[in-house]
Amino acid sequence: MILLVLLNVFPVGYAFLQSLQNGTPSTLPTEAPFVGIQNYLDAIVSPQFLEATRFTVIFTVVGVFGSWIVGLALALLLRTRIPGNAVFKVLLLLPWIVPVVVSSTAWNWLVATPQSPVPVILSSIGIDNANFLGDPVLAQIVVCVFKVWISFPFMMMMMSSALASVDTNVYEAAKMDGATGWQAFTGVTLPIISRTTFISWVLMTIFCVNDFPTIFLLTQGGPSTGVTGATTSLIILAYQDAFQNLQTGPATAIAFMMTTVLVIVSVILYQRIKKASIE
Numbered sequence: 384m385i386l387l388v389l390l391n392v393f394p395v396g397y398a399f400l401q402s403l404q405n406g407t408p409s410t411l412p413t414e415a416p417f418v419g420i421q422n423y424l425d426a427i428v429s430p431q432f433l434e435a436t437r438f439t440v441i442f443t444v445v446g447v448f449g450s451w452i453v454g455l456a457l458a459l460l461l462r463t464r465i466p467g468n469a470v471f472k473v474l475l476l477l478p479w480i481v482p483v484v485v486s487s488t489a490w491n492w493l494v495a496t497p498q499s500p501v502p503v504i505l506s507s508i509g510i511d512n513a514n515f516l517g518d519p520v521l522a523q524i525v526v527c528v529f530k531v532w533i534s535f536p537f538m539m540m541m542m543s544s545a546l547a548s549v550d551t552n553v554y555e556a557a558k559m560d561g562a563t564g565w566q567a568f569t570g571v572t573l574p575i576i577s578r579t580t581f582i583s584w585v586l587m588t589i590f591c592v593n594d595f596p597t598i599f600l601l602t603q604g605g606p607s608t609g610v611t612g613a614t615t616s617l618i619i620l621a622y623q624d625a626f627q628n629l630q631t632g633p634a635t636a637i638a639f640m641m642t643t644v645l646v647i648v649s650v651i652l653y654q655r656i657k658k659a660s661i662e
Contacts, residue, residue, distance in 0.1 A: 402635035408625065415632075422636035431611040432637065435620040439592060442527055442616055446591040447584055449531035454538025458546055461539075479536035487600035490529055491516075517606055519613035526614045530597055534590070538583055545579035546572070581656045585649050592645055593618055617641050 397412070402422055406415025426432045461472055478486065494501045494515035502513045515521045549572065557567045573580075595618045598604065604612035604619040611620070617637055625634035 398635045399639060401631045402639055403632070405630075405632045407629045408631055410631070418632065422632040423640065426633055426636050426640065431615075431620060432617075434608070434611045435615050435617045438523065438614060439616040439618075441523065442530065442594075442598075442614075443588060443591040445527040446530040446534055446594075447587045449527070450534035450538045450587060451542075451580070451583065453531060453535040454540075455542045457535070457539045458542035461543060462546060475539060476536045478533045483533060483596050484600060486533055487529070487597070490525070490601060494525060516602055519606055519608050522602055522606055522613050526598055526601055529601060530591065530594065533597065534587060538587065541579055541583040542576065545576035549575050578656055581652050585652045585656075588648055588652075589645055592616075592641060595619065595622065 400412055401415070403417060403419055404410075404412065404415035405418045405422070406412075457475060461468060465471065493499055496502070497506075497512075497514070499515075502515070505511075505513045513521070515525050553571055553575070554567055557571050562570065594616070598614055598616055598619055599622070602612070602614045604615035604623070606613055615623070618641070621634045621637040621641075624630045624637065
């Protein structure tokens with residue numbers, strides 16, 4: 384209990400106190416002016432906060448469901464007897480295994496400048512001026528695709544473990560009843576793996592909302608849209624407030640609002656997990 388208090392309760396309580404004050408990273412709690420919930424109110428009506436929230440939602444939805452769809456498809460593929468199945472599985476794990484610093488560097492090399500391989504290839508087929516990290520819309524697409532790319536191996540492992548528990552006799556019974564392949568997938572496979580699916584959604588939602596390095600290493604929250612950076616998520620905005628603007632109050636207020644939303648989403652999905660377990 385002492386260890387839990389020191390590692391969790393005290394830091395969280397200290398951060399919550401900072402969210403009610405208007406201080407800097409070097410200001411002691413006893414010296415910082417107390418502003419109450421003003422930091423929360425200011426954040427909610429801030430255009431930067433609203434824009435960061437919008438991108439965070441997009442980033443999270445694409446990251447969760449994009450990686451789940453790709454991971455599930457590959458998990459189903461790996462259940463078939465394809466040549467080099469074991470080698471193929473190891474190669475598919477590389478995006479998850481390789482450090483995100485290395486992956487982001489590679490993606491920067493691929494798309495960052497007009498001389499990068501991807502823009503050069505697109506230019507050769509008539510698509511010019513593809514400024515992937517300079518155009519706000521393209522930058523958001525690249526960041527979301529990058530998140531799916533580094534996350535699908537986790538989903539693939541989760542879905543593979545769930546599919547391994549599915550008895551093949553169930554599919555044979557469904558086939559005897561006249562079910563098509565799609566009907567067997569939607570009526571047998573998805574319900575059986577639903578518990579693992581909801582667990583993976585909870586974990587990936589937390590990963591996406593709290594994902595700082597994936598975005599920061601690729602775009603640093605840019606490019607600018609006039610209000611804020613096109614790829615500035617809430618965690619990036621909190622970082623900028625705390626360590627660039629030296630305003631720990633607004634930064635920790637944003638962090639606590641993120642935590643509250645994550646708790647609500649996690650509870651909702653956890654209820655789905657319990658329901659799936661009963662069914």
